[in-house]
Amino acid sequence: MPTDRSMTDSYTGDRNAKASKPGLLRRRRLKVSDVNVVDQPMLKKALGGTIVGNTMEWYDVGVFGYLITTMGPVFLPEADASVQTLFLLGTFAATFIARPLGGVVFGWLGDKIGRQKVLAATLMLMAASTFAVGLLPGYAQIGIWAAALLVLLKLVQGFSTGGEYAGATTFVSEYASDKKRGFFASFLDMGSYIGFALGAALVSVLQLTLGQSAMEEWGWRIPFLIAGPLGIIAIYFRNKIEESPQFQATLDAQEAMAADAAAGDAAVVKGPLAIVKAYWRQIVLAMILAAAANTVGYALTSYMPTYLTESKGYDPVHGTLLTIPVLVVMALCIPMTGRLSDRIGRRPVLWMGAGSTVLFSIPAFLLIGVGEIWSTILGLAMIAFPVTFYVANLASALPALFPTSSRYSGMGIAYNFSMAIFGGTTPFIVDALIKGFSNDMMPAYYLMATSAIGAVAIFFLPESARRPLPGSMPCVDTHAEARELVATQDENPLIDVSELPFEQQDAVDRESSRTAEGDLVRT
Template sequence: MSKDAPPHISGTPDAPSTSTARRTRRSPLRRRRLEVGDVNVVDKSMMKKAVGGTVVGNTMEWFDVGVYGYLAVTMGAVFLSEADKDAQLLFSLGVFAATFIARPLGGVVFGRLGDRIGRQKTLAITLLMMAASTFAIGLLPGYDTIGIWAPILLVLMKLLQGFSTGGEYAGATTFVSEYASDKRRGFLASILDLGSYMGFALGAAVVSVMQLLLSESDMVGWGWRIPFLVAGPLGAIAIYFRLKIEESPAFQATLDAQEASAKAGDETDSLGTVGIFRAYWRPIVLAMVLVAAVNSVGYALTSYMPSYLTDSKGYDPIHGTLLTIPVLVLMALCIPLAGKLSDRIGRRPVLWIGAGSTIVLAVPAFVLIGQGPVVTTLLGLLLLAVPVTFYVGNLAATLPSLFQTSSRYGAMGISYNIATAVFGGTAPLIMQGLITLTDNDMAPAYWLMFTSVAGAIAVVFMKESANRPMPGSMPSVDTHAEARELVAGQDENPLLDVDALPFDTLGSQQAPAASGGTAGSAEAADAGTGR
């Protein structure tokens, strides 16, 4: 099977006009017309399992991120007890950033694995590693017990977390995006991030309860361990749900085609890491810039803000944590609405709203937070949550649509995790460093504005992907009636380029994929019901 080519990237990414589409489809080079049996009809039962199984993993991942972010001051006191408070905070934020150093390596390893053995198996492995390393942190002795080995072991466990997390988000977004129908991909993929931020809020809530019930000395002495130890049973539950889901129909069809080609003696090697860079360098660069913009403002609100409120604005740790919880919960509930909006008006317009609102609201948000009263602080946090909602609600559906099915997990693992390592995990450290360097509490706002300007430019060069088949995949719909309607209107549909569909690489004409609702099911169902 030939190696897949990168998707088209254009400065005018809107769909071709109907007349252009008709001229293309009338070309004598056209392989054949789309038939009902080619269209994937989503199995709703498996779709629910796929979303649920990936959401629980994302929830657990961000539970850990939330716990560590809200315990940053305490973790510094435990693992670097002989240093002053400023050094302890910088150490704790530095360890948080170090976690992300391992993410690109994890993205490459698990991305490659996910494109070879499947998304479902790889996601089970990443979740197991993540749960184990988080649980292990809760068992580590502090600096007063084993000295310098305490921070070293903490860094090692966080690096292992980062390595496993490198395959988590890229795989989860790829998995759900491949399962979803074309017209609901934005909404269904955004549910992943609802779980992410609810996990973060859950972590914050657990830390808040601990801070309310325990004294500061008890928190430093033993209380900090409990939230990390909770990751053990949470991880077991998440792994159970994840093992219940099947491989995505789109990727299963690719695996079937590769196996058939291998049996026939054809070339079946997929793109390696270097090959992915060569074939996809343009969309990889665009994805990195967009992820940098999204994660800068996202991690500013989640991981950095508790430390900012405590260290720079004089809030005690309890209030610094509690103030962000209602904002996170409200934002999490609104994220699927942003995903649904992108299904209606397109991914690019909603991403521009996210970039524009960051540029407009960053300074007012930090000004309000700096006023002091709880009411203005909450209002400032809500202003920061607005761009995060529009950004994050679209990222999970936008990024996988930049890459072909056979190399999607690998390309996602590379682009997302490199950008997250450079601009996401380091966001708290960068913003705290900017304040220290400039002695200006508004410096983080200017940084967020800068990254969102870059993000807005990246969106200009992205092709619109809403309501269109993903590259390397056949069209996906929710009902058999939609499949028949799509086939009947294929010549007039500006969102469907029949010549770009992978008739010769996916297995819809060779054999149905393993999961229910895959290619051919619409035709079979129609025959069985007499429709």
């Protein structure tokens, strides 16, 4: 077994060869004290606190998506029904235009002041803006300004959401152990689709009990107003969680080495433009993967009710009800595919998502076109199948593309720009394709094309299952695992000691020595 000194000497040549590059420090042999051991009670708190935010976000997405055919007459009563639908689909897409700005701002703040504070702020803003939608006057009260205010509030929602998903995935990925990261991160998307199903179920109940006339008059406000008390509960749980230990360790190391310009890992990268310049390959890769996955996801959740109502002749109630059981079953299956990715790897599971999208899209829309309830549910299930393999693993695969000190920023930029260009615009694009080509199968072709491109991107995705996050030390569940990891570090194919970050104590010692030398000089 090599000693600490021999290990240090083995890195001397590499260090001297790259001395001009910032971020390289003398790396020492991995010790038990270097390994992060998960605090299980805090992990449960962190998981619960982040899930409620994602549930809240998708509750709003579900509510708005299922109320599109109801809210059209409220805000544009004089327009044609197709114009009303396109306006509200465009308003939904406008939400995603603001997401990149939110991702940049909140991502930068999250890497600077911490994940927990920023995630609490995004949730407050999201809950407040959703609640405000329920208070909006309609066209009958203030004319076209009602539609303008709706767009404005949806932009605020998009801005806050820009920091939500990137922060939540970053937060949970940094809390979970390396061997269970896929499983725990997948709970975020399970919460997302449960939130969507809750919103859809509430809208369905209101439509059945109040009727379409009452829904257009005042009933549509209720789901948005409920977001107020739900948001207060969610904020309470989110404020109970603490900063992720891996980010805190990185933050402490940065502070200890503040006087050393050459110290740190990629943490020296500052600002959104510098992040893009340093990690443009990772950002492009993450954007393509997020686009492929969320095109299918948003087609299922946000567009399908409109598709069933406008193209397939279902009434608004059945257009909503038919998707709920599919969403619930899919949400419950998501942790299973997350666990599967921990066992066989992220890339194989993501390939299953891309391949099944290409394979199932045409049969799915053909079944929906039959017009029977059984065939529609089966078609929806065939669209939901690839989503379970896609979204469960993006939450763990994409954060692993970026180092700890720049992870929130990198995720915020990549994911939200992708959502602005592809994800949130999916309902608008497929609806326009159907009308432009007079072909109800256009959504299937669009999904197949995006997943074919996504499959190519998966080929270039580095495998991250059971491996430490870039810029972080290994993370395990127990102290016994930490001791075993250190003892087998030379034979472990999942651990590359040369790629691990500098030891924090080294940084502190260097800073202490520099301070002492300065004191002697002044004396």
